[in-house]
Amino acid sequence: MEVKQGVQVEHAAEHDAHDHEHHDTFWTKYVFSQDHKMISKQFLITAIIMAYMAMAMSMIFRLQLAWPGEAFPFLEKIIPNFAPDGILDPSAYLAFVTLHGTIMVFFVLTGGLSGTFSNLLIPLQVGARDMASGFLNMLSYWFFFASCTVMTISIYVEGGAASGGWTIYPPLSALPQAIPGSGMGMTLWLVSMALFIISALLGGINYVCTIINLRTKGMTLTRLPLTIWAFLITATLGILSFPVLLSAALLLIFDRSFGTSFYLSDIFIAGEPLAHSGGSPILFQHLFWFLGHPEVYIVLLPALGLASEVISVNARKPIFGYKAMVVSMLVIAFLSFIVWGHHMFITGMNPFLGSVFVFTTLLVAIPSAVKTFNYIATLWRANIQFTPQMLFGIGLVSFFISGGLTGIILGDSALDINLHDNYFVVAHFHIVMGASAIFGMFAGVYHWFPRMFGRMMNKKLGYAHFWLTVIAVYGVFFPMHFLGLAGVPRRYYANTAYKEFDALININELVTVMAMLGGIAQLIFLFNFVYSIFRGKASPQNPWKSNTLEWTAPVKHLHGNWPGRIPVIHRWPYDYSKPGAKDDYIPQTVPFTETPESNLPADEREAKFNEEIANARSDV
Amino acid sequence: MNFILILTIGLSVFVMWRLMNIVQLTSRLSGENEEEEQNRDNKVNGILLMAFMVIGLLLVVYMTVRYSEFMLPKAATEHGEETDLLLWWNFGVIGIVFFITQIALFYFGYKYRFNKSRRAFFYHENHKLEIWWTVIPTIVLAALIVTGLNSWNKMTQSDHDDGMKIQVYSYQFAFIARYAGPDNVLGKSSYLLISDTNPLGIDYDDPAAADDIMTRGNEMRLPVGIPIDMDCNSRDVIHSVYFPHLRTQMNAVPGMTTNFYFKPTITTAEMREIEQDENFDYVLLCNKVCGVAHYTMNMKLVIDEPDDFRTWLKEQKPVMDGVETAENSEEESEPDEQMAAM
Ligand code: HEM
Ligand SMILES: [Cu+2]
Numbered sequence A: 001m002e003v004k005q006g007v008q009v010e011h012a013a014e015h016d017a018h019d020h021e022h023h024d025t026f027w028t029k030y031v032f033s034q035d036h037k038m039i040s041k042q043f044l045i046t047a048i049i050m051a052y053m054a055m056a057m058s059m060i061f062r063l064q065l066a067w068p069g070e071a072f073p074f075l076e077k078i079i080p081n082f083a084p085d086g087i088l089d090p091s092a093y094l095a096f097v098t099l100h101g102t103i104m105v106f107f108v109l110t111g112g113l114s115g116t117f118s119n120l121l122i123p124l125q126v127g128a129r130d131m132a133s134g135f136l137n138m139l140s141y142w143f144f145f146a147s148c149t150v151m152t153i154s155i156y157v158e159g160g161a162a163s164g165g166w167t168i169y170p171p172l173s174a175l176p177q178a179i180p181g182s183g184m185g186m187t188l189w190l191v192s193m194a195l196f197i198i199s200a201l202l203g204g205i206n207y208v209c210t211i212i213n214l215r216t217k218g219m220t221l222t223r224l225p226l227t228i229w230a231f232l233i234t235a236t237l238g239i240l241s242f243p244v245l246l247s248a249a250l251l252l253i254f255d256r257s258f259g260t261s262f263y264l265s266d267i268f269i270a271g272e273p274l275a276h277s278g279g280s281p282i283l284f285q286h287l288f289w290f291l292g293h294p295e296v297y298i299v300l301l302p303a304l305g306l307a308s309e310v311i312s313v314n315a316r317k318p319i320f321g322y323k324a325m326v327v328s329m330l331v332i333a334f335l336s337f338i339v340w341g342h343h344m345f346i347t348g349m350n351p352f353l354g355s356v357f358v359f360t361t362l363l364v365a366i367p368s369a370v371k372t373f374n375y376i377a378t379l380w381r382a383n384i385q386f387t388p389q390m391l392f393g394i395g396l397v398s399f400f401i402s403g404g405l406t407g408i409i410l411g412d413s414a415l416d417i418n419l420h421d422n423y424f425v426v427a428h429f430h431i432v433m434g435a436s437a438i439f440g441m442f443a444g445v446y447h448w449f450p451r452m453f454g455r456m457m458n459k460k461l462g463y464a465h466f467w468l469t470v471i472a473v474y475g476v477f478f479p480m481h482f483l484g485l486a487g488v489p490r491r492y493y494a495n496t497a498y499k500e501f502d503a504l505i506n507i508n509e510l511v512t513v514m515a516m517l518g519g520i521a522q523l524i525f526l527f528n529f530v531y532s533i534f535r536g537k538a539s540p541q542n543p544w545k546s547n548t549l550e551w552t553a554p555v556k557h558l559h560g561n562w563p564g565r566i567p568v569i570h571r572w573p574y575d576y577s578k579p580g581a582k583d584d585y586i587p588q589t590v591p592f593t594e595t596p597e598s599n600l601p602a603d604e605r606e607a608k609f610n611e612e613i614a615n616a617r618s619d620v
Numbered sequence B: 001m002n003f004i005l006i007l008t009i010g011l012s013v014f015v016m017w018r019l020m021n022i023v024q025l026t027s028r029l030s031g032e033n034e035e036e037e038q039n040r041d042n043k044v045n046g047i048l049l050m051a052f053m054v055i056g057l058l059l060v061v062y063m064t065v066r067y068s069e070f071m072l073p074k075a076a077t078e079h080g081e082e083t084d085l086l087l088w089w090n091f092g093v094i095g096i097v098f099f100i101t102q103i104a105l106f107y108f109g110y111k112y113r114f115n116k117s118r119r120a121f122f123y124h125e126n127h128k129l130e131i132w133w134t135v136i137p138t139i140v141l142a143a144l145i146v147t148g149l150n151s152w153n154k155m156t157q158s159d160h161d162d163g164m165k166i167q168v169y170s171y172q173f174a175f176i177a178r179y180a181g182p183d184n185v186l187g188k189s190s191y192l193l194i195s196d197t198n199p200l201g202i203d204y205d206d207p208a209a210a211d212d213i214m215t216r217g218n219e220m221r222l223p224v225g226i227p228i229d230m231d232c233n234s235r236d237v238i239h240s241v242y243f244p245h246l247r248t249q250m251n252a253v254p255g256m257t258t259n260f261y262f263k264p265t266i267t268t269a270e271m272r273e274i275e276q277d278e279n280f281d282y283v284l285l286c287n288k289v290c291g292v293a294h295y296t297m298n299m300k301l302v303i304d305e306p307d308d309f310r311t312w313l314k315e316q317k318p319v320m321d322g323v324e325t326a327e328n329s330e331e332e333s334e335p336d337e338q339m340a341a342m
């Protein structure tokens, strides 16, 4: 019975596909599309636009930090409201820092990264016609789009955008008397974030449902590509933690607009005492970081998943320790919920509680170390094709190491006392979460561009992009460690407060020059991306000789992904360079019966299992 | 200006476009097939990876040496000396791991670049190896956790009874320090009592407040060798009381009192000699974004010999100074420097 139904459904999907192809209008195809491949492109392009905006902001405030008080006439031309006379205004500085952080973390590396690649790869790699709910998926994108729009508009409202940092700690974020950005700008920030959370939840629930329910025949959990494991765990983290951020934001909205006192107490500001009493600003921090720390893994895990796939394909070698990779991700995900206190060591938290957070925090280093060793072992005796995506994959591992190691220092409460909130932290999180995740995203774009647009990106420009970017990233963020160790606080408009900091201006200049280099490198990428969409070389069916299922779908996109039946899976995704095999890769759709020359003793069990599934199907 | 901007962008797009055409043309002209091209790319990028690693690691060493004069200025507290030592141990450990893993990563990249005549080694499991590289990091981390928590406990769980009580009070955008005086008890205060003449909102009816002394300029002092029991408070938003040289930081949160306990070990005069800079001064910085002028919020700190400190303290006015007179006659009350700073 079941079989028949399955077949019917597939036929239905086929008909559907035909129907749609004939009746699609511009609006249903490109705008209100419910097709996961189109939604994935929408996420990617929106995120790229936001990323360039956030990057431009960082370059502008970097100018101020390297040459404080110097006038740059072109600033007056491009942003007259924020840089009268060509000098960035202190309140604009804080607004830019806040929006830069918010956009990078949430819009680029959460919405952009998960939205693009979960959407593109989940149905294609698990063998589904589309997401569990195409409609919710479409809503997820449009909430994301609305959220980006509101955040962008907030720059131009009276008082400017939110300015208390991306962590929006109250009371600063609750009181417009405290900072102009806490007026309308903060309201829009909160609205935007609420929209974003809805988008993340709609997306996340869809991703989880699709992975659990819509896998094709033979796609058991142990045969899932690591990308899918990463998306599954990421989506779960988001579903569990984003609602907490929403509640934190809601309480803040109440405090701001309805006179409640969740976060406010004993405040005297602008010449008068406020009526709020009994709240605690620290409560907000607990709620915020309960999301905030899992958030860094929401950013990082998809990047690691993409890198696992890219590294394995281009190393022409199975990923080392597949099971260990999955277990490490699960352990990291679990631990990420019990470490949030490491952001709060110096808020007056009970020292014993602090010790507990030190313990759980440093535990995260163990699965992280395991993952690193697995990547390195994958390269050992590999046969590496240096495509641009492979270089970005290697770059990711390098950043993951560099940034992860300084996390060990910051996780140690005794050491954090002196480093908390200064440039050492800025260096740490940019390397481990900013650069790693961005490099994972680039690796993903170069690798799956042919799958998205049916064309190839230019490799030479890809190489130029990689080399300039990797130099720029280390050039920007490595020297920041020294600023931090010298005691320079973050979120300072200028380091004029203390004359001993004057000697550090050289480091600040170096950082800014490197940031400009990084910005130029991203122009190369932008050009390559846009040019290749229209003029790139046509993509062959399987350009990277990869095993996973997405490369069996036709290059030209169809609704429903595969024209006939969905292929059946016979093996895990990492049979690269298997001894005895004809080619150095065996796609997941190739049955063991067709590869007697390369089957290993352990494969017998798998083959038997496949047979059982096949029989089970015809039995019913 | 706009014109130049557009011109530059236009030019760079054009240049890239031409470059791409040239690259594509040349590869077609030389009749090179894709495979050969990829082989050359593999070689070039493999070598670049190696070069990047070698130059990069040399720069890491060079910059560390070059900038060591700025890093971690000498710690001027007891716990600071200890955490600095701990920090160097940690840097040692992570430095070793950093070098080993980065070298392996880039070297393997270079060494195992593609070669058509070779196959990668089909090798994806080794339980023994995996157990080892789980257990060894666990042991190393256990050591770091234990030593770290050891310092932390020592700092946070010592007996506070012998400390000299002070308060650092923060508001947008300045600090006030209050000394508890001979009774070593700070008088009660409330944000409801704050006024121009009473910036800390001190309850004048509390007898403990009578001998409290507060700073009225942008300078505070501490005695060397005497433990300080510091309370931090804020009246408006969260600030952070950060003494970089004392390796001391504690948030000041409205509605609650936070505390930090430390013992200065080096006077300003001694530090001037150590730093060989006769203008050197300690500083108290605000290290939590607290408003537009956050970056200007700071205070000079002077660490004195206890005797000099006491002399200085005697010259400062009690918190209640001028309160009674203010009630009687308006003219006598002095303009408050702090208020002017606001
Ligand atoms: C284009 C390259 C980038 C440069 C030059 C850059 C530079 C900076 C600098 C200098 C700050 C600190 C400003 C201050 O504290 O005064 C900062 C803050 C921040 N950046 Fe970036 N950044 C870049 C990319 C990224 C990326 C990719 C991420 C993604 C995680 C990111 C996330 C953040 C966050 C979360 C903050 C903290 C904002 C805050 O203090 O509230 N940045 N960035
Ligand atoms: Cu965290």
Ligand SMILES: [Cu+2]
Binding pocket: B170, B171, B172, B173, B238, B239, B240, B286, B287, B288, B289, B290, B294, B297
């Ligand atoms: Cu402050």
